[in-house]
Amino acid sequence: MLIGKVIGSIVSTRKNDNLVGSKFMVVETLAEMDQNVTRLVAVDNVGAGIGEVVLVALGSAARVGCDMAEAPVDAAIVGIVDDKIGLSGVNLK
Amino acid sequence: MLIGKVIGSIVSTRKNDNLVGSKFMVVETLAEMDQNVTRLVAVDNVGAGIGEVVLVALGSAARVGCDMAEAPVDAAIVGIVDDKIGLSGVNLK
Amino acid sequence: MLIGKVIGSIVSTRKNDNLVGSKFMVVETLAEMDQNVTRLVAVDNVGAGIGEVVLVALGSAARVGCDMAEAPVDAAIVGIVDDKIGLSGVNLK
Amino acid sequence: MLIGKVIGSIVSTRKNDNLVGSKFMVVETLAEMDQNVTRLVAVDNVGAGIGEVVLVALGSAARVGCDMAEAPVDAAIVGIVDDKIGLSGVNLK
Amino acid sequence: MLIGKVIGSIVSTRKNDNLVGSKFMVVETLAEMDQNVTRLVAVDNVGAGIGEVVLVALGSAARVGCDMAEAPVDAAIVGIVDDKIGLSGVNLK
Numbered sequence: 001m002l003i004g005k006v007i008g009s010i011v012s013t014r015k016n017d018n019l020v021g022s023k024f025m026v027v028e029t030l031a032e033m034d035q036n037v038t039r040l041v042a043v044d045n046v047g048a049g050i051g052e053v054v055l056v057a058l059g060s061a062a063r064v065g066c067d068m069a070e071a072p073v074d075a076a077i078v079g080i081v082d083d084k085i086g087l088s089g090v091n092l093k
Numbered sequence: 094m095l096i097g098k099v100i101g102s103i104v105s106t107r108k109n110d111n112l113v114g115s116k117f118m119v120v121e122t123l124a125e126m127d128q129n130v131t132r133l134v135a136v137d138n139v140g141a142g143i144g145e146v147v148l149v150a151l152g153s154a155a156r157v158g159c160d161m162a163e164a165p166v167d168a169a170i171v172g173i174v175d176d177k178i179g180l181s182g183v184n185l186k
Numbered sequence: 187m188l189i190g191k192v193i194g195s196i197v198s199t200r201k202n203d204n205l206v207g208s209k210f211m212v213v214e215t216l217a218e219m220d221q222n223v224t225r226l227v228a229v230d231n232v233g234a235g236i237g238e239v240v241l242v243a244l245g246s247a248a249r250v251g252c253d254m255a256e257a258p259v260d261a262a263i264v265g266i267v268d269d270k271i272g273l274s275g276v277n278l279k
Numbered sequence: 280m281l282i283g284k285v286i287g288s289i290v291s292t293r294k295n296d297n298l299v300g301s302k303f304m305v306v307e308t309l310a311e312m313d314q315n316v317t318r319l320v321a322v323d324n325v326g327a328g329i330g331e332v333v334l335v336a337l338g339s340a341a342r343v344g345c346d347m348a349e350a351p352v353d354a355a356i357v358g359i360v361d362d363k364i365g366l367s368g369v370n371l372k
Numbered sequence: 373m374l375i376g377k378v379i380g381s382i383v384s385t386r387k388n389d390n391l392v393g394s395k396f397m398v399v400e401t402l403a404e405m406d407q408n409v410t411r412l413v414a415v416d417n418v419g420a421g422i423g424e425v426v427l428v429a430l431g432s433a434a435r436v437g438c439d440m441a442e443a444p445v446d447a448a449i450v451g452i453v454d455d456k457i458g459l460s461g462v463n464l465k
Contacts, residue, residue, distance in 0.1 A: 001303075001319065001320040001321075001352070001353055001354055002319060002320065003289070003320060008180060010096070010148070010174050010175070010176075010177070010180070011174070011175040011176070012148055012172035012173055012174055012175060013173070013175055014139055014140070014172065014173045015139060015148070015171060015172030015173070016138055016139060016158065016159060016171040016172060018158055019171060019172060024094075024148070024172075026180060032318070033317065033318045033319070034317040034318065036129075036315075036317075038126065038127040038128075038129075039125070039126045039127065039180075040094065040095060040126070041094040041095065041096060041148060042094075045295055045351070046293055046294060046295060047293070055289070055291055055294070055303070055320060057351035057352065057353050058353050059152055059153070059154075059338055059339065059353050060152065060153050060154070060338070060339050060342075061338075061339070061341070061342055061350070061351045061352055061353040062154070062351060062353075063153075063154055063157070063158070064342070064348070064349065064351075065295065065297055065342070065349060065350050065351025065352065066295060066351050069157070070157065070158060071154070071158050072138070072150035072154045072155060072157075072158025072159050072169060072171040073094070073150065073154055073158065074094055074150050074151045074152050074154040074155075075094055076351060078294060078295040078298060078351040079291035079293065079294030079295060079298060079303075080291060080292070080293045080294070081289050081290070081291055082289070082290040082291060082292055083289075083290070084289070087287060087289070087305060087318070101273060103189070103241070103267050103268070103269075103270070103273070104267070104268040104269070105241055105265035105266055105267055105268060106266070106268055107232055107233070107265065107266045108232060108241070108264060108265030108266070109231055109232060109251065109252060109264040109265065111251055112264060112265060117187075117241070117265075119273060129222075131219065131220040131221075131222075132218070132219045132220065132273070133187065133188060133219070134187040134188065134189060134241060135187075152245055152246070152247075153245065153246050153247070155247070156246075156247055156250070156251070162250070163250065163251060164247070164251050165231070165243035165247045165248060165250075165251025165252050165262060165264040166187070166243065166247055166251065167187055167243050167244045167245050167247040167248075168187055194459060196375070196427070196453050196454070196455075196456070196459070197453070197454040197455070198427055198451035198452060198453055198454060199452070199454055200418055200419070200451065200452045201418060201427070201450060201451030201452070202417055202418060202437065202438060202450040202451065204437055205450060205451060210373075210427070210451075212459060222408075224405065224406040224408075225404070225405045225406065225459075226373065226374060226405070227373040227374065227375060227427060228373075245431055245432070245433075246431065246432050246433070248433070249432075249433055249436070249437070255436070256436065256437060257433070257437050258417070258429035258433045258434060258436075258437025258438050258448060258450040259373070259429060259433055259437065260373055260429050260430050260431050260433040260434075261373055280396075280412065280413040280414075280445070280446055280447055281412060281413065282382070282413060311411070312410065312411045312412070313410040313411065315408075324388055324444070325386055325387060325388060326386070334382070334384055334387070334396070334413060336444035336445065336446050337446050338431055338432065338446050339431070339432050339435075340431075340432070340434070340435055340443070340444045340445055340446040341444060341446075343435070343441070343442065343444075344388065344390055344435070344442060344443050344444025344445065345388060345444050355444060357387060357388040357391060357444040358384035358386065358387030358388060358391060358396075359384060359385070359386045359387070360382050360383070360384055361382070361383040361384060361385055362382075362383070363382070366380060366382070366398060366411070
């Protein structure tokens with residue numbers, strides 16, 4: 001899974017029926033995890049707010065593990081990180 | 094999921110039987126999401142037009158979530174983004 | 187899906203039983219799609235020839251969508267592109 | 280699979296129900312495997328400790344292969360590498 | 373699928389039960405396929421030896437296509453390439 005920060009959300013009125021009710025958050029990956037910072041859209045599964053550091057599951061795990069096996073979802077926020085202690089002290093080369 | 098802009102479409106006359114009737118759109122990823130802009134082909138699931146900003150699901154989600162579980166499709170347009178408000182205000186480093 | 191050009195083929199005599207009869211084509215991705223041009227091996231599903239521009243499905247779609255669900259295949263040529271009109275007129279930044 | 284070193288762990292109190300009891304380790308990929316060193320979060324399946332070199336399975340393999348098919352997990356530590364002999368003697372270009 | 377050369381192997385005594393008996397080979401991708409040469413660990417399915425050029429299947433194909441659907445494996449060597457003729461004559465830009 002990757003760790004990122006929620007930086008916004010997007011709205012999509014015209015969408016696949018299986019996505020109705022989903023909340024689409026924009027997550028920016030942390031520079032501590034990968035120097036190549038990127039952003040992705042993940043469906044919120046835990047009530048994450050903007051600014052929070054979250055755990056994101058990718059691929060079929062996002063659908064099957066979040067009770068939306070039939071939805072066209074390939075990324076889901078599955079946890080809120082309490083702190084970033086595990087990430088400190090080591091710098092990416 | 095990724096966000097991109099529909100910039101064109103392609104036609105394939107000779108193709109896998111399970112793709113007959115599919116519309117293949119060329120989607121360019123937004124620079125706001127990833128500085129490494131790339132293009133991919135996604136099957137249209139929501140009636141997207143050229144120039145529209147769309148949400149694209151990748152992998153098995155594109156097949157299973159769009160009622161084409163038996164088709165060789167790994168990317169589908171599953172929503173049209175109303176605006177890009179969620180993307181503004183933060184620049185990728 | 188990605189778009190690429192068939193540039194060759196490879197032969198593998200000693201291989202997994204579920205691959206017997208498969209034709210392995212070497213596909214080079216188009217620079218119009220991604221500046222980082224790469225090559226991959228895809229099983230031919232539509233009778234593509236060398237020099238043709240093709241549509242390639244990746245991941246489980248290549249197996250499940252091409253009647254070879256039990257084969258160790260992660261990429262398949264699923265269409266031949268009629269022309270590249272949809273790709274013209276826009277340059278990757 | 281990829282090889283990495285366990286460099287820390289993270290705690291997530293608010294998370295998906297199917298993740299309760301999982302241990303989230305931060306794994307840094309080895310420079311011997313890919314010059315582009317990155318970090319990811321993997322669920323521990325073998326009792327790995329910080330500093331150990333481990334084998335990580337990605338994608339559906341992490342769920343299906345580790346008795347957590349219904350959990351939103353896309354990376355799991357599935358082995359501890361005895362030594363790095365197989366990696367020595369060849370430098371990435 | 374990707375093409376690579378077997379450059380070594382690793383040993384893991386403490387591992388997931390479904391991996392017992394598997395042989396873990398270190399495969400280096402060919403520069404002819406991608407200028408960004410990387411290494412990965414793949415389970416051997418065809419009896420490949422060090423120095424041989426092999427075909428590697430990634431993702432669920434590695435499990436499902438190699439009779440180890442329940443194992444945490446995301447890469448498998450599924451063929452030995454007879455020669456590299458299909459790769460010659462074209463240089464990556």
